[in-house]
Structures are given as structure tokens and as C-alpha cells.
Amino acid sequence: MSDRSIFHSVNSVIAWLSLAFLVFPVLLTVVVSFNASFFIEFPPKAFSLHWYGNIGKIHRIVDATLISAGIAIASGICACILAVGASLALSRSPLPGRAAITAFLLSPVTMPMVAIGIALVQFFISIGTAFTWYSLMIGHIVLVVAYPIRTLLASLALTNPALEEAAESLGGGRWTVFRTITLPQMKPGLVSGFLFASLISFDNYPISVFLVRGGITTMPIEIFNYITQNLDPTPAAFSTLYIVVISLVIALAEWRYRIISHTIP
Amino acid sequence: MAGLELEAVRVWIGNHEILKGVDLNVAKGECLALLGPSGCGKTTTLRVIAGFTKAQQGQVRVAGRNVADTPPNKRNVGLVFQDYALFPHMTIAENVGYGLRMRGLPKAEISVRVNDALAMVQLEHVAARFPANLSGGQRQRVALARALVIKPDILLLDEPLGALDRKLRDQMQVELKQLQRRSGITTIIVTHDQEEALSLADRVAVMFNGAIREIGTPEVLYETPRSRAVMDFLGTSNIVLANLATPGIMVLPNGVQLARPQALANTGTTATLGIRPEHVQLVAGAASADTMTADLIECVYKGGLVEVHGRLADGSAIQINTTAAQAAAHGLSSQGATIRFRFPPERLQILAE
Amino acid sequence: MSGIATPMTRFDATDWRRVSRGLLLLAPLLAFLLVFYIMPFANMIGESFSYWSGDAKTGQGPTLFQYVKTLESARVLRALNRTFGIALNTVLITLLLSYPVAMLLLGVGRRLRTAILLVTFVSLASSLIIRNYGWVVVLADGGAVNSLLMALGLIDAPIRLMYSELAITLGLVHYAMPFMILPIYGTLLRLPPSLREASLSLGGSEWRTFLHVVLPLSLPGVFGGTMLTFAVSMSAFVTPLMLGSPRTAMISQVAAEQLLVQLNFAWGSAIIVVLTVITFAIVAIYAFLLRKVFRADV
Numbered sequence: 001m002s003d004r005s006i007f008h009s010v011n012s013v014i015a016w017l018s019l020a021f022l023v024f025p026v027l028l029t030v031v032v033s034f035n036a037s038f039f040i041e042f043p044p045k046a047f048s049l050h051w052y053g054n055i056g057k058i059h060r061i062v063d064a065t066l067i068s069a070g071i072a073i074a075s076g077i078c079a080c081i082l083a084v085g086a087s088l089a090l091s092r093s094p095l096p097g098r099a100a101i102t103a104f105l106l107s108p109v110t111m112p113m114v115a116i117g118i119a120l121v122q123f124f125i126s127i128g129t130a131f132t133w134y135s136l137m138i139g140h141i142v143l144v145v146a147y148p149i150r151t152l153l154a155s156l157a158l159t160n161p162a163l164e165e166a167a168e169s170l171g172g173g174r175w176t177v178f179r180t181i182t183l184p185q186m187k188p189g190l191v192s193g194f195l196f197a198s199l200i201s202f203d204n205y206p207i208s209v210f211l212v213r214g215g216i217t218t219m220p221i222e223i224f225n226y227i228t229q230n231l232d233p234t235p236a237a238f239s240t241l242y243i244v245v246i247s248l249v250i251a252l253a254e255w256r257y258r259i260i261s262h263t264i265p
Numbered sequence: 266m267a268g269l270e271l272e273a274v275r276v277w278i279g280n281h282e283i284l285k286g287v288d289l290n291v292a293k294g295e296c297l298a299l300l301g302p303s304g305c306g307k308t309t310t311l312r313v314i315a316g317f318t319k320a321q322q323g324q325v326r327v328a329g330r331n332v333a334d335t336p337p338n339k340r341n342v343g344l345v346f347q348d349y350a351l352f353p354h355m356t357i358a359e360n361v362g363y364g365l366r367m368r369g370l371p372k373a374e375i376s377v378r379v380n381d382a383l384a385m386v387q388l389e390h391v392a393a394r395f396p397a398n399l400s401g402g403q404r405q406r407v408a409l410a411r412a413l414v415i416k417p418d419i420l421l422l423d424e425p426l427g428a429l430d431r432k433l434r435d436q437m438q439v440e441l442k443q444l445q446r447r448s449g450i451t452t453i454i455v456t457h458d459q460e461e462a463l464s465l466a467d468r469v470a471v472m473f474n475g476a477i478r479e480i481g482t483p484e485v486l487y488e489t490p491r492s493r494a495v496m497d498f499l500g501t502s503n504i505v506l507a508n509l510a511t512p513g514i515m516v517l518p519n520g521v522q523l524a525r526p527q528a529l530a531n532t533g534t535t536a537t538l539g540i541r542p543e544h545v546q547l548v549a550g551a552a553s554a555d556t557m558t559a560d561l562i563e564c565v566y567k568g569g570l571v572e573v574h575g576r577l578a579d580g581s582a583i584q585i586n587t588t589a590a591q592a593a594a595h596g597l598s599s600q601g602a603t604i605r606f607r608f609p610p611e612r613l614q615i616l617a618e
Numbered sequence: 619m620s621g622i623a624t625p626m627t628r629f630d631a632t633d634w635r636r637v638s639r640g641l642l643l644l645a646p647l648l649a650f651l652l653v654f655y656i657m658p659f660a661n662m663i664g665e666s667f668s669y670w671s672g673d674a675k676t677g678q679g680p681t682l683f684q685y686v687k688t689l690e691s692a693r694v695l696r697a698l699n700r701t702f703g704i705a706l707n708t709v710l711i712t713l714l715l716s717y718p719v720a721m722l723l724l725g726v727g728r729r730l731r732t733a734i735l736l737v738t739f740v741s742l743a744s745s746l747i748i749r750n751y752g753w754v755v756v757l758a759d760g761g762a763v764n765s766l767l768m769a770l771g772l773i774d775a776p777i778r779l780m781y782s783e784l785a786i787t788l789g790l791v792h793y794a795m796p797f798m799i800l801p802i803y804g805t806l807l808r809l810p811p812s813l814r815e816a817s818l819s820l821g822g823s824e825w826r827t828f829l830h831v832v833l834p835l836s837l838p839g840v841f842g843g844t845m846l847t848f849a850v851s852m853s854a855f856v857t858p859l860m861l862g863s864p865r866t867a868m869i870s871q872v873a874a875e876q877l878l879v880q881l882n883f884a885w886g887s888a889i890i891v892v893l894t895v896i897t898f899a900i901v902a903i904y905a906f907l908l909r910k911v912f913r914a915d916v
Contacts, residue, residue, distance in 0.1 A: 006824075007823075007824035007825050007828070008725065008824070011718045011721050011722065012718075012722055012725075014714075014715070014718040015718035015719045015721065015722035016722070017715075018715040018716065018718060018719050018795070019719060019734065019737070021715065021791075021792070021795075022737065022738070022741055022792065022795055023737060023741075024752075024756065024762075025749065025752025025753050025755065025756050025792065026741075026744070026749075026752055028752060028755045028756055028761075028762050029748070029751065029752045029755050032755050039760055040754075040755055040758045040760045040761055041760040041765070042760065042761065042762050042765035042766070043765065082646055082647040082650060083647070085643035085644065085645075085646055085647060086643065086644050086646075086647040086648075088640075088643050089639075089640035089641070089642075089643035089644040090640075090644070092636075092640065093636045093637055093639060093640025093641075093643075094633055094636060094637060094640075095637055095640045095641070095644070096637075101644070104651075105647070105651070108655065109846075110845075110846065110849040110850075110897075110901075111853075111894065112852070112853030112855075112870055112890065112893055112894060112897075113853060113855060114853065114855050114870040114873060114874055114890065115659075115662070115853070115890045115893070115894060116655075118662065118873070118874070118877050118886065118887070118890060119658035119659050119661065119662040119887075119890075120654070120658050122658065122661060122662060122665065122883060122887075123654075123657065123658035123661055126661070138654050139654075141650070141654075142651070142654050142655050145647065145650075145651075195743075196743075199743045202745070203743075203744075203745040203746060203747070205746065205747060205855075205856045206855045206856060206870075210877075210878070220745060220746075220747050223745075223747050223748075224747050224856075224859075224860070227747070227751060227754070227860070228860075233755075235748075235751050236751070236755065238748075239745075239748040239751055239752070242744070242745060242748055243740065243744055243748065246740055246743050246744055247736075247740050250736065250739050250740055250743060251736060254732070254736065254739075260732070260735050260736070260739060315815075315819055316818075316819075317815055317818075336818075337815070337818045337819055338818045338819070338820075338821050338822055338823055338824075339821075340819075341821075342819055343819070344815070344816065344819040346812040346815070346816060347812075348810060348812055350810065350812035350813050350815070350816035351816075352813065352816070352817075352831060352835075353835070354834050354835055354913050363817070363820050363822075363830075364820035364821050367817075367820055367821035367822045367823075367826065368821055411820070412819075412820075415820060415821065
């Protein structure tokens with residue numbers, strides 16, 4: 001047997017085990033969500049949809065989910081708008097220190113989220129706008145703006161500036177050229193950037209938990225609170241629904257916009 | 266002992282038959298070019314020899330050894346890739362010495378052989394540099410040194426001159442040929458450039474559609490090809506259909522009658538003939554029975570030669586290559602002039618389709 | 619405009635126009651980040667240099683008191699040590715699990731590849747709280763692991779797996795895997811296949827080809843993945859909160875406790891600053907080592 005098979009067989013085994021590791025907890029959560037019993041147990045002795053009905057009992061879950069969704073979409077849109085200009089500037093203009101500026105703009109990703117949350121809550125308290133929906137949104141934008149920048153830079157790296165020059169030489173004004181030539185090419189980067197920004201905002205806990213109080217709450221906060229205060233598998237039912245929806249959204253985005261190929265760095 | 270033998274090699278990729286029965290016999294030390302358009306299977310053939318593609322049928326023997334079940338890293342073939350494939354994270358010396366390291370040779374010996382190999386391509390002075398700091402021509406020579414230093418049984422070159430500019434290409438053609446002669450290693454060159462094949466190889470095998478159409482020395486293939494496809498591929502040609510209805514003679518489309526050669530004594534109703542532009546003779550003075558005429562469309566001056574493009578009465582095109590002086594002498598300077606020419610019968614090739 | 623190419627040592631009019639246009643496009647985001655990112659952080663750093671929060675405004679001079687307190691606090695040092703240990707383990711395990719997946723992706727057909735990538739992306743996109751809850755399900759006393767071990771007769775009573783460093787590490791590995799798989803896959807994808815074939819044709823075995831050619835050239839992707847994994851693990855908050863206990867507190871939790879519970883903004887800020895500085899310092903040293911010692915292109 002050629003050694004290609006041995007090496008690649010060993011690699012495949014480890015790889016499939018790793019993928020199983022990745023999928024395992026999710027699969028188990030789905031199984032548990034249909035378990036009639038109150039406690040988590042394996043294997044499930046009886047099946048029931050009871051816990052799906054119980055989702056509504058999670059404290060303020062509807063409010064929280066709507067707020068999270070609203071903030072997510074709004075943050076995503078704002079982040080994309082801010083990112084478009086920045087990424088165009090970084091990829092088209094001969095700015096000095098481009099690498100440093102890019103590193104700075106992408107830094108919120110590697111900054112401890114707790115740091116961002118704490119710094120911002122102190123700041124908002126000092127200017128008197130703490131615990132409002134817009135300060136929450138601002139916190140989320142700071143966190144997520146790096147993602148559209150990254151995907152847009154990747155998209156723009158694939159484009160050819162000569163196309164824009166050709167359009168200008170054919171008489172197109174700068175806005176028209178942008179609208180008809182540059183923007184369509186940026187679309188995959190925009191879509192995947194928006195998707196990532198929104199998903200990360202929707203899911204965020206460490207920043208939100210510092211920035212909310214009283215009237216405002218977010219889905220992750222309510223789910224987290226439920227998990228720490230209750231033992232029943234209602235969160236499993238919620239997780240299953242969540243994962244199904246996310247999978248559909250991502251599958252749709254991939255089928256329509258091919259976002260996967262655009263986020264591989 | 267033959268350098269390389271391929272016997273009835275057939276390769277399928279998926280449902281697609283890529284190689285439809287390739288037979289090849291290359292002598293030890295010979296340089297053979299596999300020439301053909303893209304998709305003809307020449308690269309697949311190379312990969313079969315190297316071991317990256319498996320032949321589902323047929324035999325592959327390198328230096329007499331059957332290598333069908335030998336993995337590529339045990340075949341002792343030297344490969345020069347189209348993109349040179351130099352390891353970017355290693356110095357030139359480390360690149361060239363890689364194969365020797367893989368064979369477990371002692372460091373001292375590796376060092377000596379690497380130096381010799383680099384000296385052979387006149388690149389000893391770049392041993393400590395990295396591939397990114399070398400020019401295209403230098404990288405190619407390093408790739409050659411790396412393939413030769415392991416003393417392979419067979420050397421495989423994939424489009425060796427394709428990435429080089431004109432001047433460098435002409436220079437490398439000479440150097441490559443000398444290197445190959447001196448090393449005496451059986452060499453296979455894969456290319457789609459007929460000039461590269463004709464200038465580098467001892468023999469050329471022209472491939473179309475997964476099979477070798479014709480094989481022979483460059484002169485034989487260029488001057489006396491047996492098929493229309495090969496004649497067309499190896500340079501410009503004028504193709505003429507001759508009518509054989511009347512015994513003893515051939516009738517060309519413009520009515521001119523020529524004596525029928527012995528080879529066509531009995532065959533069919535039509536024959537395909539070809540003649541190279543440089544072999545068409547311009548006729549001055551009185552016309553004879555086999556003189557033909559055409560209208561001049563364009564004279565293209567190419568420095569060493571002039572291409573005379575004309576149109577015959579029946580609309581077909583003719584190209585005649587001649588010198589500038591000759592063209593002027595025959596009055597072929599302005600459009601609309603009449604070209605008078607003949608086909609010397611010994612230069613007419615009878616072609617199979 | 620002269621047709622002769624000028625060296626880029628000085629800008630001419632066209633360049634200045636392009637630069638100014640670029641600055642204009644960049645301005646909104648930079649302004650936004652200046653107000654809502656740099657200033658809050660500067661504020662927080664200022665806090666860390668004071669005895670009590672608000673000192674900076676009352677004009678009390680900067681002091682290293684909080685930092686001294688940090689370095690003297692047994693609790694903080696233990697937490698830092700524990701955090702660093704968990705982060706290191708996480709990076710190692712994640713790398714060992716993710717690299718083979720990246721290599722597998724190269725070798726499989728398009729359909730399977732898209733399916734695996736979709737799974738990776740869904741994992742990436744799923745809420746962290748939901749993913750950690752999945753680990754609760756797996757590691758709970760009545761969960762999958764314990765049930766399996768008991769069914770196999772290996773144990774009589776459930777072992778306590780939850781609320782431990784092990785649980786935290788598993789959760790972090792699970793979180794970080796997509797961050798490791800994608801950069802490595804991206805780098806491997808861009809390696810010309812002829813490099814691998816060149817190594818084989820020169821006599822290298824598959825394993826040696828991997829060791830001498832593929833692995834060194836994949837270091838940029840490995841660096842990206844490990845750096846991200848390390849940074850994320852060092853600053854982990856939700857995962858240790860859900861899967862750990864007060865005894866296994868990681869540094870972010872200690873800082874948050876000071877800030878939210880003790881309301882000691884000054885010390886809390888100092889702890890965060892120390893965490894951030896340590897993380898960035900380690901990443902910088904790591905990049906330097908890779909560049910100088912391994913000649914990697916990171």
C-alpha cells in the first residue's frame with residue numbers, strides 16, 4: 001500500500017472524529033429537547049414536545065428576542081455602512097500606514113469583550129446615556145464593525161480597479177461608477193459581513209450584560225438567566241429552534257451569495 | 266535498454282477517456298517532445314510517467330523497470346514543473362539539495378553535489394538567496410538543477426520555456442539543449458509550442474485527442490508530414506484538394522493539371538495535398554502549364570521574410586513566404602497585383618485527413 | 619502629467635487627491651471609533667491609574683497602586699495562571715483537532731466540502747450560550763458521557779465533569795475550532811499543488827512532504843488561527859461562567875466581579891489592562907518567533 005493512503009487515512013480518521021466532536025453537543029441538545037423527563041437524562045425514556053411549548057415561559061423571551069433581533073439588524077446595517085467607506089479607502093487609496101490602520105480597525109475582535117463592555121458602560125455613565133437602546137447598539141457596532149471590514153477587504157481584493165478606471169474613461173461620474181461597478185462586486189462581502197455582524201451582535205452576552213438594565217434586555221441574557229436558575233430542558237428546545245433557523249439562513253446565504261468562499265481568509 | 270517505454274496506455278478520468286492507447290519508445294539519452302494542442306493528453310501522459318496519474322490499462326517502463334505500481338516518490342524521475350515549484354521557504358541551496366536530503370545522503374556530499382549542480386547552470390552565486398529574489402529565467406535554471414542533481418532515470422519538463430520572454434526563450438533553448446546532451450539523461454518535454462518542440466527535441470511525437478498521431482525527427486515531421494492535422498499544427502501550410510477522376514493526372518481547383526504521383530495511382534476520387542509557404546515558387550516570365558494565379562491581398566513584412574497573402578479565383582487563400590527582394594522582383598508591392606506561382610511536385614505532400 | 623515613471627518618494631497631485639479622498643471615506647468610521655472605542659478605553663486606562671474611580675477627574679495624580687495590588691493579589695495571580703494554562707491547552711487541542719479537518723477539506727469532493735464548511739459556519743454562527751448549553755447536556759451528571767460510561771459498566775455513579783477546568787477547556791475548544799479550521803484551510807488552499815508534487819517527485823514521502831513543505835508554508839494560517847484562539851481563550855467570560863465554578867474563575871470573571879459587584883472600577887480596570895497587555899505581548903512575541911526562527915510569512 002502506498003504511504004499516501006496511510007498518511008491520509010490517519011488524517012481522515014482524526015478529522016472525522018474532530019467533526020463529530022463539533023457536532024456532538026448540538027445533536028445531543030436536539031435529542032434532549034424532545035425528552036419528556038424534567039431532568040437531563042440519557043437515553044431519553046419518553047418523547048414529548050412539552051418543552052417547546054414551555055419556551056414562552058422564559059422570562060420576557062419575546063421582548064428580549066425582538067430587541068436582540070432589532071439591535072442585531074440595526075448594528076449590522078450601521079457596521080456595513082461604516083465599513084464600506086473604510087474598506088474602499090483602505091484598498092484603493094495609497095494611504096500611509098495602511099497595515100497599522102487595518103490592524104487597528106480589526107482590533108475589537110481580539111480585545112476581551114469584557115473590556116469593551118466595561119469601558120463602554122463607564123463611558124456611557126459618565127456622559128449620562130447608559131442603559132439605553134442606542135448605547136447598547138453603539139456597543140454592538142464597536143464589536144462587530146471589524147467583520148464587514150474584513151469581508152469587504154477580501155471582496156475588494158478580488159476586484160480589478162482597472163474596471164473602475166475604464167468606466168470613468170467612458171464618461172461615468174464617480175457616484176455612478178461606484179453604484180454600477182464597485183458596489184455589485186462588493187455584494188458578497190457586504191452580505192457575508194452583514195450576516196456575521198448581525199449574528200455576532202444577536203448572540204452577544206459579555207458586552208450586553210454590562211450595558212443593559214431595567215427595561216432593556218437581550219435574548220442571550222434571558223436564556224442565560226433561565227439556564228442558571230432552572231434545570232429543565234426548555235433551553236434545549238429553544239436551542240434546537242435557534243439552530244434550525246440559523247442553518248436555514250446560512251444555507252440560503254451560501255446558495256444565493258456564495259458567502260463561504262468569500263470568508264475563507 | 267530503453268529509456269522509457271509506454272505500451273497501450275489508456276487513462277480514464279471519470280467517464281472521460283483522456284489517453285486512448287499511447288505507445289511510446291524513447292531511447293536512453295534521447296530527447297523527445299510531446300507536442301499538441303491543449304487537451305490532447307500530453308500533460309496526462311507526463312503525469313502517468315511521473316506517477317501522479319494512474320494508467321488503468323497498459324504498461325509503463327522507466328529504464329526497463331515496470332513502474333505501474335511504484336508511487337511517484339520512488340520512481341527516480343526528475344520533474345521540472347511549469348511554475349517551477351521552487352519551495353519559497355527554502356534557500357536555493359536547500360531547494361536543490363532537497364532530493365538528496367530525502368535520499369539520506371551525508372551533508373558533505375549534498376553540499377558538493379549542490380554546488381556542482383548550481384555551477385552547471387551558472388548560478389553558484391545565488392545559493393543563499395530565496396526563490397522570491399530570483400528572476401524567472403534564474404528560477405527555471407534552479408528547477409533544472411534540482412531535478413538533475415538527483416541523477417534521475419528520466420527528466421520530465423512541462424512547458425519549460427512558456428513563461429519566459431522571447432529573448433530569454435531563444436537563449437534558454439540553446440542552453441537547455443546543451444545541458445540535455447551533456448547530462449545524457451532520457452528527457453521528455455511537453456509543450457504546445459511547435460517551435461519549442463522542433464528546436465529542442467531529437468524526435469517529436471504529435472498528439473491529438475489522447476493518441477500520438479505521428480512521431481519522427483523535426484525535419485521529417487515538418488517537411489514530410491503524413492496527416493493534415495500534423496501539417497497544420499507544425500506551422501503554416503497551404504491545403505489543396507485535388508480531383509482524381511481522370512487517371513494519370515490530378516486536377517487542382519483552379520483547373521491546373523499536374524502529373525499524378527505514383528502513390529496516388531489508384532486511390533479514390535479526391536486527395537488532400539499540402540505545401541509549405543516557403544516551398545511555393547514564384548513564377549516570372551512566360552507561364553507554363555502548371556502556373557497558377559492569385560490576387561494579392563497583403564504583403565506582410567516580417568524582417569527576415571515576407572508573407573505574401575493571396576486569394577485564388579475560387580476564393581481560397583494562399584500564402585507564400587519569400588524574401589523582400591524576391592517579392593519586389595515579382596512586382597508584389599501593391600494590392601491588386603497578380604501573383605504567379607507554381608507548386609514544385611516534389612514539395613507537395615499527400616496528406617491523410 | 620509626465621509619462622516617465624517617478625519613484626514613490628514624493629506624492630504628486632493625483633496621489634494627494636486620492637489620499638484625501640481615502641481619508642474622507644475613512645473619516646466616519648475613525649471618528650466613530652475615536653469617540654466610542656478609543657476614548658472609553660483611554661478613560662478606563664486612566665481609571666486604572668487611580669486610587670478610586672473618579673480620581674482622574676478630581677486631579678489626583680496617576681499612581682501604580684492598582685497594578686501593584688494586581689500583582690500582589692493571590693486571587694488575581696491564581697486566576698491569571700489558570701487562565702493562561704487553560705488558554706494554552708485550548709490552543710494546542712484546537713490545533714490538533716482542526717488541522718486534520720482543514721486537510722480533509724482539501725481532499726474531498728465539492729459537495730462534501732460544502733457540507734462540512736456549512737457545519738463549520740453554523741457552529742460559528744450559533745450562539746455561544748447555546749453551544750455551551752450543549753456541553754452542559756453532554757457533561758451533566760445525567761448527561762451523555764456519564765450515561766455512556768455507566769452503560770458500559772466503567773463507572774457505578776456519575777462523575778462530576780461539569781463546573782471544572784476540563785469542562786471550560788472543552789467548551790473553549792468547541793468555540794475556537796471554526797476559528798482555527800478556516801484560516802488553515804484558506805492557507806492550504808492557496809498552496810500550489812505543484813509544490814507537493816515537486817516534493818514527491820524528489821523522493822519525499824507523504825509524511826515528509828507534509829513536514830518539510832506543507833506545514834511550514836501553512837504557518838501563516840496556523841498563526842492566524844492560534845492567535846485568535848489564544849486571544850479568545852484568555853479573555854473568555856461566558857464559557858467559564860456557564861461551565862465553570864467560582865473556584866475555576868478566569869481573569870475576565872475576576873475583573874467583572876470587581877467592576878459589577880465590588881464597584882471597584884479602578885482595580886477592575888487595572889486587571890483588564892493587565893490581561894490585554896499580556897495577551898498582546900504574547901501574540902507579538904509569537905509572531906516574532908515565527909518570523910525569525912521559522913521564516914514564516916506571518
